Amino acid sequence: MSHLDPERLALIAIENSTTDAERDHLASCDACSIELAELEHTVTIGRSTLNLGVLESPPERVWEAVLSEVRAQSEGTGDTRDTGGLEHTSPTTGAAPAAESAASGPDTTAAEPAVRLRKRRGLSRLLLTLAASIAAVVVVVGAWNLTRPPESVEIASASLAAFPDHPGAAGAALVTELPNGERTVTVNLDAAAGEGFREVWLITADASALVSLGELEGSEGTFVVPDDIDLRDYVLVDVSQEPLDGDPTHSGDSIVRGELDFG
Numbered sequence: 001m002s003h004l005d006p007e008r009l010a011l012i013a014i015e016n017s018t019t020d021a022e023r024d025h026l027a028s029c030d031a032c033s034i035e036l037a038e039l040e041h042t043v044t045i046g047r048s049t050l051n052l053g054v055l056e057s058p059p060e061r062v063w064e065a066v067l068s069e070v071r072a073q074s075e076g077t078g079d080t081r082d083t084g085g086l087e088h089t090s091p092t093t094g095a096a097p098a099a100e101s102a103a104s105g106p107d108t109t110a111a112e113p114a115v116r117l118r119k120r121r122g123l124s125r126l127l128l129t130l131a132a133s134i135a136a137v138v139v140v141v142g143a144w145n146l147t148r149p150p151e152s153v154e155i156a157s158a159s160l161a162a163f164p165d166h167p168g169a170a171g172a173a174l175v176t177e178l179p180n181g182e183r184t185v186t187v188n189l190d191a192a193a194g195e196g197f198r199e200v201w202l203i204t205a206d207a208s209a210l211v212s213l214g215e216l217e218g219s220e221g222t223f224v225v226p227d228d229i230d231l232r233d234y235v236l237v238d239v240s241q242e243p244l245d246g247d248p249t250h251s252g253d254s255i256v257r258g259e260l261d262f263g
């Protein structure tokens with residue numbers, strides 16, 4: 001069995017009902033059971049934030065769509081009792097249904113009014129149940145999006161080319177902006193080991209200024225870009241071989257270097 005559909009998981013989280021197959025899958029699948037646990041947590045949050053107004057728009061749109069369905073069912077029968085009660089929860093719709101049904105008249109209900117009424121009420125209930133489910137899913141998914149960590153965005157990248165003294169070396173750099181505005185550079189380096197250590201730098205295009213981001217241990221490292229560094233100026237990513245001489249300046253022995261591409 002493939003993983004459970006996210007919307008299905010959301011409904012399980014809301015209604016607490018599973019099929020045997022779903023229960024079996026949840027018992028054996030960590031991914032789905034963790035997701036369900038998160039959703040159940042979110043349902044709690046979603047229910048507690050329902051009154052905050054943050055998530056009003058989608059449920060209201062769904063609600064309106066269902067209301068118009070119910071109204072369409074009421075039209076032509078002259079009976080607006082089913083929607084009459086709903087109007088109190090949606091003041092913007094006013095008394096339109098009553099006017100519409102008055103215009104269309106109760107001409108088609110004469111044959112089997114009781115049956116029609118039952119059918120219509122059944123359909124209305126179905127639609128309301130559906131609306132409640134859809135609204136709940138929308139609320140849960142919305143709350144889930146609010147509570148899950150926002151995404152980071154990749155804003156630039158560079159391929160790092162070898163200097164003549166380091167034939168065969170290659171590297172790559174990826175600049176990511178976090179939701180809080182912090183930028184990081186992740187550097188990968190594939191190069192033969194040398195004496196001392198390796199250091200990652202940002203350098204201006206004309207090499208008039210440079211800033212050290214830190215030591216690269218191993219083949220990959222992620223470094224925070226200082227707030228006051230404009231990456232449009234410091235467009236060169238450089239990895240140098242540094243001797244253990246206590247001198248914090250660039251050794252002049254670059255292994256790889258590349259220019260950031262902001263795509």
Ligand SMILES: [Zn+2]
Pocket residue numbers: 002003004025029030031032033
């Ligand atoms: Zn699964």
